[in-house]
Amino acid sequence: MLLSVENLKSSYGKIKALHGINFHIDEGEVVCIIGANGAGKSTTLMSISRMQSVEPGSKMTFMGKNLLDYPADKVVSKLGISHVPEGRRLFGNLTVMENIILSAFARKDKKAVRNDIERVFSIFPRLEERKTQKAGTLSGGEQQMLAVGRAFISARKLMLLDEPSMGLAPLLMLNVFDALKQINKEGTAILLVEQNARMALQFSQRGYVLETGNIIIEGKSEYLLNSPDVKKAYLGA
Amino acid sequence: MQYFLQNLVNGLQWGSFYALVAIGYSMVYGILMLFNFAHGDIFMVGAYIGFFTATGLVALAAVGNIILPSWVIITLTMLIAMFLNAFVGMAVERIGYRPLRDAPRASAAITGLMIGIILETGNLALLGASRRAFPPLIKPVTYNISGVFITNQKILIIVVALSLTFMLHLFIRHTKWGMAMRAMAYDFVITPLMGVPLNTIIALTFAIGSALAAAAGVLFGIAYPVLGPYMGIIIGWKAFVAAILGGRGSILGSAAAGFLLGFIEIFVVMIFPSTMRDFIAYSIILLILTFLPNGFFGEPYSARLRL
Ligand SMILES: Nc1ncnc2c1ncn2[C@@H]1O[C@H](COP(=O)(O)OP(=O)(O)O)[C@@H](O)[C@H]1O
Ligand SMILES: [Mg+2]
Secondary structure, rough: OEEEEEEEEEOOOOOEEEEEEEEEOOOEEEEOOOOOOOOOOOHHHHHOOOOOOOOOOEEEEEEOOEEHHHOOOHHHHOOOOEEEOOOOOOOOEEEEHHHHHHHOOOOOOOHHHHHHHHHHHHHOOHHHHHOOOOOOHOHHHHHHHHHHHHHHHHHOEEEEOOOOOOOHHHHHHHHHHHHHHHHHOOEEEEEEEEOOOOHOOOOOEEEEEEOOOOEEEEEEEEEEHHHHHHHHHOOOO | OOHHHHHHHHHHHHHHHHHHHHHHHHHHHHHHOOOOOOHHHHHHHHHHHHHHHHHHHHHHHHOOOOOHHHHHHHHHHHHHHHHHHHHHHHHHHHHHHHHHHHOOOOHHHHHHHHHHHHHHHHHHHHOOOEEEEEEEEOOOOOOOOOOOEEEEEEEEEHHHHHHHHHHHHHHHHOHHHHHHHHHHHHOOOOOEEEEOOOHHHHHHHHHHHHHHHHHHHHHHHHOOOOEEOOOOOHHHHOOOOHHOOOOOHHHHHHHHHHHHHHHHHHHHHHHHOHHHHHHHHHHHHHHHHHHHOOOOOOOHHHOOOOO
């Protein structure tokens, strides 16, 4: 098991966002969490990347290590978990290339970094064309490419993706998901969080359904795609 | 014309102190949205460290009967003062500001004021009320360039201030640490997701700002060799004005505004009695700010995104 999450609880002041959820990810897997707006998907990812504090009793283990022993930057640089946050959150005042260089901040393997940057440019040639452009001036699709590319360079055992399809035209969305598929084939496990349930379930092997801070259904993505409950509530059928 | 050029040179020298101190204000504000009101006093501490270093070096040379050329003493004094004052700045951040990182900004601001008072009165308690005379490190030579008088001391101050500013600019533009600083200024909370250790970068920011303040302190000691525990207050306030006028968080902007302040003060004295200097100079700056509320290079409104 790559990541195991047990009894994860998190809140914003008095508002409870997660009521003790359990899930896991195996090596090389693509897992999705689907759920409506406000279900707690982003809070889940932010808890894993230690951007959001969790309540006592929560347990998270990554490759045998207690994830709670690591601060946010070390989750990336020591454990190898990258996070593409909701809304991309690029540094709009930095160029595309600077965003990429920054994502390698803690890496010491200079040669491998150079190869990885080339790899990113071969997956997303558009980024190379726009290398010197400020990230704030990119189109939505290009921004998502940069967000994924940046995560790819920062860490690669597990990638957390928060609604990568949001705001993208269908064709660009397929583009981004194709790239993610390639990245996964090369060994990166993916935890994908989406409101676009159909897309997420088609892309993943297993899925969890999150509703107001509780996981209510889980199973193989195929099974979830055909489950009447999921269909009715999340697939608009 | 010569009179004008003469005052231009004087303004450049006078502005050098403001510029170097303003950069420290600006860097911290850019990243933490925090006005480090202790910064003027960090400048004072830097000047004192410079004073002790220079005095020590001169004494050491005398004892060992070595003739240290003045450029060696100046360079060593500068580097040692910058190095040690960097730790003063990091200590101020670690002890004063970090525990209040998530507190309301007003609490952090009064923390700065209190640290400032502590540094001033700490100096007073430790060293007494008597003022200190900075040892003369440089034998004054005056050059007459077609009627404009320039001392070697002025050249030193202006050249050091300009080159430090420029070096810092290159550092911020081209190194990964500089990129991390700019990234944090744009979106603080998300920066750790790039594997960037926030506390290290914040400490580095305070270290650089304080090192520049120490450089200003040493240069100030060379030009005006009388040091006192309250010497940082007025310079600190004016450098703060420069930091805001330059555009919060903009390095070159605050340095430029620092020099502008120097010019304005010097040129006011060209026309008006010197007792009216700050009254008129800061009325002019108030007027400038009325028309340029964001300063020279500031962004209209920097919304700090939160998760
Ligand atoms: N910064 C915040 N302050 C207060 N409540 C928040 C904050 N962020 C999220 N919440 C609340 O926590 C719950 C889960 O939010 P979130 O994890 O963002 O859901 P999702 O990503 O599934 O849309 C929601 O009820 C939301 O209103
Ligand atoms: Mg969300």
